[in-house]
Amino acid sequence: xxxxxxxxxxxxxxxxxxxxxxxxxxxxxxxxxxxxxxxxxxxxxxxxxxxxxxxxxxxxxxxxxxxxxxxxxxxxxxxxxxxxxxxxxxxxxxxxxxxxxxxxxxxxxxxxxxxxxxxxxxxxxxxxxxxxxxxxxxxxxxxxxxxxxxxxxxxxxxxxxxxxxxxxxxxxxxxxxxxxxxxxxxxxxxxxxxxxxxxxxxxxxxxxxxxxxxxxxxxxxxxxxxxxxxxxxxxxxxxxxxxxxxxxxxxxxxxxxxxxxxxxxxxxxxxxxxxxxxxxxxxxxxxxxxxxxxxxxxxxxxxxxxxxxxxx
Ligand code: FES
Numbered sequence: 292x293x294x295x296x297x298x299x300x301x302x303x304x305x306x307x308x309x310x311x312x313x314x315x316x317x318x319x320x321x322x323x324x325x326x327x328x329x330x331x332x333x334x335x336x337x338x339x340x341x342x343x344x345x346x347x348x349x350x351x352x353x354x355x356x357x358x359x360x361x362x363x364x365x366x367x368x369x370x371x372x373x374x375x376x377x378x379x380x381x382x383x384x385x386x387x388x389x390x391x392x393x394x395x396x397x398x399x400x401x402x403x404x405x406x407x408x409x410x411x412x413x414x415x416x417x418x419x420x421x422x423x424x425x426x427x428x429x430x431x432x433x434x435x436x437x438x439x440x441x442x443x444x445x446x447x448x449x450x451x452x453x454x455x456x457x458x459x460x461x462x463x464x465x466x467x468x469x470x471x472x473x474x475x476x477x478x479x480x481x482x483x484x485x486x487x488x489x490x491x492x493x494x495x496x497x498x499x500x501x502x503x504x505x506x507x508x509x510x511x512x513x514x515x516x517x518x519x520x521x522x523x524x525x526x527x528x529x530x531x532x533x534x535x536x537x538x539x540x541x542x543x544x545x546x547x548x549x550x551x552x553x554x555x556x557x558x559x560x561x562x563x564x565x566x567x568x569x570x571x572x573x574x575x576x577x578x579x580x581x582x583x584x585x586x587x588x589x590x591x592x593x594x595x596x597x598x599x600x601x602x603x
Pocket of ligand 1: 324327329332333334335337369371
């Protein structure tokens, strides 16, 4: 009797003729990403065929187009476009807990706080480097997959450090620390920033392996007053924070480009954390929208960094 062996678990899935591979895996509760819903508009359902390549159906026209665009080798197939003629052994793209969680679409943004309230918080702004180049080269569904993977791991880091996600803006994330009176919000934000950079390093290895591309992140952090506002109209309105502190964190993130650094923090953060944090170069920067020069500090390391791994 024919069967499908699925790695890395090594589980066996019963074979059904005429049913596509994605459906068979989903029916067998194998967590496999399929962001476009099986329409060959992404490559997140891809599998690597380790044995039995001749038992797979020919590529569909749609799969040929995607395989050509992404330069996929013969052994990498889109599960949703493939039916089987006999036994195969394959390895799926969904390889770890993060992917499993994304495949089951469990991620939800955190809730922030009441509209109209003012608060003094640390604001962290993190943005993906080279996003435009990446989105030119990859299908939009794959970009969604990668961004959600980044956001999911980033959320783990931020919540481990008592922060909350306020907002996602395209490829950027905005997080707040000290919203509910948690101690040392500036230090928590710095720890998170370093954790986010560590996540980016791990993700680079994943993206290089799957897509042959690099990945990076820049971080900016400031401390000060923010105001919760309801931005937008009607059903589309959403709660977020606004204020100069948010703008400075965002501008510091961008300024990493000119300073050649990965993480810059304001003087307000420096003053609150220098007892625990090792800083690198100090810069005086012209930030867009700010009068006068703004002092920024590069972050090198922090004492007792938190481990960003979930459950660690
Ligand atoms: S689910 Fe998108 S290509 Fe298969």
